[in-house]
Amino acid sequence: PLIAVLPGDGIGPEVTTQARRVLEALDLGLQFEEAPVGGAAYLVSGRPLPPETLTLAKRANAVLFGAIGDPRFEALERQLRPEAALLGIRRELGLFANIRPATLFPGLESATSLKPEAVAGLDIVIVRELVGDVYFGEKGRRHNAEGLRQGYDVMSYNEAEVERIARVGFEMAKRRKKKLCSVDKANVLETSQLWRDVVNEMSTQYPEIELTHMYVDNAAMQLVRQPNAFDVIVTGNLFGDILSDQASMCAGSIGMLPSASLRAWSGDNGMYEPIHGSAPDIAGQGKANPCAAILSAAMLLRHSLSDEASAQRVEKAVAGALAKGARTADLGGSLSTTEMGDAVLRELV
Amino acid sequence: PLIAVLPGDGIGPEVTTQARRVLEALDLGLQFEEAPVGGAAYLVSGRPLPPETLTLAKRANAVLFGAIGDPRFEALERQLRPEAALLGIRRELGLFANIRPATLFPGLESATSLKPEAVAGLDIVIVRELVGDVYFGEKGRRHNAEGLRQGYDVMSYNEAEVERIARVGFEMAKRRKKKLCSVDKANVLETSQLWRDVVNEMSTQYPEIELTHMYVDNAAMQLVRQPNAFDVIVTGNLFGDILSDQASMCAGSIGMLPSASLRAWSGDNGMYEPIHGSAPDIAGQGKANPCAAILSAAMLLRHSLSDEASAQRVEKAVAGALAKGARTADLGGSLSTTEMGDAVLRELV
Ligand SMILES: CC(C)[C@H](C(=O)O)[C@@H](O)C(=O)O
Ligand SMILES: CC(C)[C@H](C(=O)O)[C@@H](O)C(=O)O
Numbered sequence: 001p002l003i004a005v006l007p008g009d010g011i012g013p014e015v016t017t018q019a020r021r022v023l024e025a026l027d028l029g030l031q032f033e034e035a036p037v038g039g040a041a042y043l044v045s046g047r048p049l050p051p052e053t054l055t056l057a058k059r060a061n062a063v064l065f066g067a068i069g070d071p072r073f074e075a076l077e078r079q080l081r082p083e084a085a086l087l088g089i090r091r092e093l094g095l096f097a098n099i100r101p102a103t104l105f106p107g108l109e110s111a112t113s114l115k116p117e118a119v120a121g122l123d124i125v126i127v128r129e130l131v132g133d134v135y136f137g138e139k140g141r142r143h144n145a146e147g148l149r150q151g152y153d154v155m156s157y158n159e160a161e162v163e164r165i166a167r168v169g170f171e172m173a174k175r176r177k178k179k180l181c182s183v184d185k186a187n188v189l190e191t192s193q194l195w196r197d198v199v200n201e202m203s204t205q206y207p208e209i210e211l212t213h214m215y216v217d218n219a220a221m222q223l224v225r226q227p228n229a230f231d232v233i234v235t236g237n238l239f240g241d242i243l244s245d246q247a248s249m250c251a252g253s254i255g256m257l258p259s260a261s262l263r264a265w266s267g268d269n270g271m272y273e274p275i276h277g278s279a280p281d282i283a284g285q286g287k288a289n290p291c292a293a294i295l296s297a298a299m300l301l302r303h304s305l306s307d308e309a310s311a312q313r314v315e316k317a318v319a320g321a322l323a324k325g326a327r328t329a330d331l332g333g334s335l336s337t338t339e340m341g342d343a344v345l346r347e348l349v
Numbered sequence: 350p351l352i353a354v355l356p357g358d359g360i361g362p363e364v365t366t367q368a369r370r371v372l373e374a375l376d377l378g379l380q381f382e383e384a385p386v387g388g389a390a391y392l393v394s395g396r397p398l399p400p401e402t403l404t405l406a407k408r409a410n411a412v413l414f415g416a417i418g419d420p421r422f423e424a425l426e427r428q429l430r431p432e433a434a435l436l437g438i439r440r441e442l443g444l445f446a447n448i449r450p451a452t453l454f455p456g457l458e459s460a461t462s463l464k465p466e467a468v469a470g471l472d473i474v475i476v477r478e479l480v481g482d483v484y485f486g487e488k489g490r491r492h493n494a495e496g497l498r499q500g501y502d503v504m505s506y507n508e509a510e511v512e513r514i515a516r517v518g519f520e521m522a523k524r525r526k527k528k529l530c531s532v533d534k535a536n537v538l539e540t541s542q543l544w545r546d547v548v549n550e551m552s553t554q555y556p557e558i559e560l561t562h563m564y565v566d567n568a569a570m571q572l573v574r575q576p577n578a579f580d581v582i583v584t585g586n587l588f589g590d591i592l593s594d595q596a597s598m599c600a601g602s603i604g605m606l607p608s609a610s611l612r613a614w615s616g617d618n619g620m621y622e623p624i625h626g627s628a629p630d631i632a633g634q635g636k637a638n639p640c641a642a643i644l645s646a647a648m649l650l651r652h653s654l655s656d657e658a659s660a661q662r663v664e665k666a667v668a669g670a671l672a673k674g675a676r677t678a679d680l681g682g683s684l685s686t687t688e689m690g691d692a693v694l695r696e697l698v
Contacts, residue, residue, distance in 0.1 A: 069536075083536045113574050118462040134483070134504055139539040144507050151543030152505035155483055158497040185587075187418075187432045190488040194500030217594040224573060224598035225462050238534075242591060245566040249573035 001305060003030050004060035006037040006053065009082055010278025011288035011337075012066025018290035018341030019064060019297040022317070025345055026301075026310050033060070037089075038068030038082035038278070048073075048085035057089055058269070062304035064297060065089075065273035071280055082278075091131050093269050095261035096161070097168045098128040098240065099299070100275060102227075102247040102257060105322050111252035111331050114227070119250050122228045125172055126247060128240025129165040130261055132157055133191075135237045155191050157236065162198040169234030170206045171265060176231055179210045183219045183235035183243065195236065216243070223247055248275060253330040255289030258296035260303050270304040272296040286336040289328040291318055294344055313348060320347035350654060352379050353409035355386040355402065358431055359627025360637035360686075361415025367639035367690030368413060368646040371666070374694055375650075375659050382409070386438075387417030387431035387627070397422075397434035406438055407618070411653035413646060414438075414622035420629055431627075440480050442618050444610035445510070446517045447477040447589065448648070449624060451576075451596040451606060454671050460601035460680050463576070468599045471577045474521055475596060477589025478514040479610055481506055482540075484586045504540050506585065511547040518583030519555045520614060525580055528559045532568045532584040532592065544585065565592070572596055597624060602679040604638030607645035609652050619653040621645040635685040638677040640667055643693055662697060669696035 005020060007013035023030055035041075035053040042048045048068070057063045068082040078084060089095070104112070104122035112119050137154030144150045166182070173180040182199045184192035196213055203211045214222070216239045222229070223243060227250040235243065248254040254276045261271040274292030282288060295318060302311035326343035327333020335343065354369060356362035372379055384390075384402040391397045397417070406412045417431040427433060438444070453461070453471035461468055486503030493499045515531070522529040531548045533541035545562055552560045563571070565588045571578070572592060576599040584592060597603040603625045610620040623641030631637060644667060651660035675692035676682020684692065 078539075078542075081536070087537070113464055113467040115462055115464055135537055137501075141539055141543065148507040148509055149543060149547075150505055150507040151538070151540040152486075152503060153538045153540050154501060154503055156499055156501035158493050158499040160495075160497055185590075187430070188436070188484055189500070189502045190427075190490055191500040191502050193427075194490065194498060198498075217590045220569065220591045220595035221598050221603065224595055239591075241534075241566045242569045242588075246569040246573055246595070249570050254570065 001030055001061040002059065003032050003300070004056045004063045005032050005034040006057070006063060006065045007034065007040070008038040008066040008068040008278065009040050009070045010067055010280045010283040012068065012278055014286065014288050014337045015274060015290040015293035016064060016066040018337060019293035021341055022294050022314060022344060022348065023297050025348055026313070028307070028310065037085045039070030039073050041085065042073060042080060042082065048080060048082050049088045054089065054092055057093060057271070062269070062300045063089070063271040064300060065271050066293070067274065067276065067278040069278040069280070087135065089271060090261060091136065093271065094131065094263040095271055096129060096131045097165055097262045098130040099260045099262065100126040100128060100244040100257065102126065102244070102251045104251050105256065105319055107322050108252035108256070108331065112250055114224070114250055118226055119228055122250050124227065124230045124247055125176070125232050126240060126244045127165065127169045127172055127232065127234040128244060129161065129235070129237050132161045133237035155189070157191050157195055159194065159198050162195050163202060166199045166202050166234055168265065169232060170202065170209055173209045173232045174206070178208055179231040181212045181214055181230060181233050183214050183216050183233055183239055185216050186213070187215060219243060220246060223250070244275060253289060254292070255328065255330045256291050256295070258292050258299050260296070260299040262303055270300065272300040286338060287329050288337050289330050290337050290341050294318055294341070317344045317347035350379055350410040351408065352381050352649070353405045353412045354381050354383040355406070355412060355414045356383065356389070357387040357415040357417040357627065358389050358419045359416055359629045359632040361417065361627055363635065363637050363686045364623060364639040364642035365413060365415040367686060368642035370690055371643050371663055371693060371697065372646050374697055375662070377656070377659065386434045388419030388422050390434065391422060391429060391431065397429060397431050398437045403438065403441055406442060406620070411618070411649045412438070412620040413649060414620050415642070416623065416625065416627040418627040418629070436484065438620060439610060440485065442620065443480065443612040444620055445478060445480045446514055446611045447479040448609045448611065449475040449477060449593040449606065451475065451593070451600045453600050454605065454668055456671050457601035457605070457680065461599060463573070463599055467575055468577055471599050473576065473579045473596055474525070474581050475589060475593045476514065476518045476521055476581060476583040477593060478510065478584070478586050481510045482586035504538070506540050506544055508543065508547050511544050512551060515548045515551050515583055517614065518581060519551065519558055522558045522581045523555070527557055528580040530561050530563055530579060530582050532563050532565050532582055532588055534565050535562070536564060568592060569595060572599070593624060602638060603641070604677065604679040605640050605644070607641050607648050609645070609648040611652055619649065621649040635687065636678050637686050638679050639686050639690050643667055643690070666693045666696035
């Protein structure tokens with residue numbers, strides 16, 4: 001199988017290197033091909049997502065993605081900014097399902113700002129829709145009737161878009177505790193009301209799943225009050241962006257959290273990336289935590305290569321390294337990125 | 350001065366009664382006139398916001414609002430639901446500035462799910478825009494080209510709308526620690542990009558204020574990691590809805606948090622309400638915490654009656670009651686709503 005490696009900006013290359021080392025150590029006969037993306041690609045080619053990079057991503061069996069974002073390019077027009085590459089790959093590859101697990105590894109309780117009773121045993125999955133919502137609707141600038149500058153973005157979902165992501169949520173719940181919480185803002189938004197209607201209609205196909213609905217403001221509150229009361233959350237692109245970053249804090253560090261972006265439950269063309277960003281402030285210093293990237297590689301094994309055994313080997317190796325006290329700076333330790341990678345590799349049995 | 354009292358649904362009447370008792374005890378010669386709103390109004394008149402209620406709200410010097418929301422009416426069409434009353438008053442009275450302080454009263458540290466070092470000395474103000482954004486844009490249902498049901502909501506701001514709320518943020522920062530954090534999603538949304546541009550343009554008028562920008566996903570994360578690092582946050586309607594509910598958890602209980610909705614920094618026609626909802630599960634049981642309603646009355650004194658001294662008397666009375674150990678169930682105690690009101694009244698010196 002061919003793995004496209006897109007390291008990107010900031011700490012992206014550093015953490016992706018460690019994830020690739022772990023995949024190589026498994027000796028599965030994987031091929032790797034690397035290409036620039038984000039600010040790094042803009043620098044060499046004037047575009048954040050060069051056609052060759054997109055072609056490679058489409059051709060590969062899976063994409064291992066680092067991070068994008070570079071303050072030097074924030075003033076560029078939107079389609080030239082690093083973020084455009086990430087949004088472009090998601091859309092072009094049809095990666096509508098973003099799976100974001102938030103798990104508290106034993107030993108990291110003290111790294112979170114929440115009390116132990118709120119996060120003990122934390123094991124949530126946020127299923128976020130990734131190619132619709134206000135992210136991809138019509139948007140622009142115009143002058144209104146009074147000649148004032150106005151910015152606008154259209155939020156919308158159609159029933160097919162809601163159905164396919166809700167199905168991922170229901171299927172995920174089926175494999176876990178059979179509890180699904182759908183998050184929306186149906187008391188204000190028509191988009192959310194359609195979302196809620198469709199999810200309710202589908203629930204008759206999943207009588208064994210206990211479905212609840214929660215408004216997004218309440219969900220943000222409950223994710224602070226008692227995060228470990230959640231199991232599977234399904235929500236739209238914008239709310240999922242906010243809630244999954246928030247939930248990451250319950251896991252000790254955003255440096256621990258992987259993600260998968262899929263166009264089907266399993267199979268080709270998934271993209272795997274840490275949920276953290278490019279962290280320009282610590283880029284190039286060898287300080288970044290590679291665990292999120294390594295755990296993303298585990299998700300790659302699980303979803304794109306259907307190799308559950310190898311996925312679990314990698315996850316256990318990360319847990320093992322943490323159990324032995326391996327910690328990067330974000331977790332209160334002093335290991336470098338490479339040393340943390342070494343610690344995980346030593347546990348890979 | 351005339352105070353319109355709109356108790357609303359669920360626990361609204363219970364907590365509003367206590368807030369009114371406190372205002373009456375101050376002996377300021379206030380007049381009170383009560384009117385139904387929300388589900389309570391729908392039940393008696395078939396409309397959540399009867400014209401007489403709106404007229405009273407406009408005629409009064411200030412509105413003391415309880416809470417709205419009643420699950421019995423969730424299936425009604427949008428403009429008949431309780432929420433329509435709240436959105437209607439905000440829009441009709443032009444209450445564009447929603448001020449939501451989140452303060453941790455000494456003694457409530459143990460009521461929060463966050464570790465003491467994350468919330469010690471917490472004293473944040475969230476300034477939320479309240480009459481624009483995706484809340485009030487064009488919205489509806491339609492069938493798309495393929496005949497699929499589609500829901501849509503238009504998000505937008507124009508420069509005048511951004512300017513007036515940003516000004517409230519800057520002015521608030523000026524009276525506090527001179528730090529303003531503007532929250533948006535400018536890496537994806539055009540509405541946010543205009544927001545950011547306008548806030549940046551205005552910052553030259555406030556050279557003494559240290560202005561920062563933060564993406565909403567990051568803000569949700571930082572509000573868990575280190576909430577007491579924030580001072581004043583200014584943001585749009587949707588992001589403000591989510592972040593202020595989230596921040597409320599840092600203050601121990603959503604039952605502690607007041608809000609003011611204003612059309613000017615001070616003066617008539619402000620509306621004052623707890624940020625909690627109608628809590629149908631505990632309605633009528635005398636369990637609700639009236640502190641948020643009482644502290645909302647303090648904001649009424651401050652903003653609509655320009656009576657800072659009385660506002661502080663009320664705030665000190667709440668702090669005094671808490672210091673003596675008065676606690677409702679949400680704070681781990683056993684006082685009833687009325688008993689908590691009594692405890693505050695006893696401290697009113
Ligand atoms: C970089 C940004 C466009 C992106 C998003 O908002 O989706 C990021 O926050 C994420 O969650 O992957
Ligand atoms: C009830 C609802 C419409 C309202 C809102 O979203 O504004 C509430 O959550 C609030 O924050 O006052």
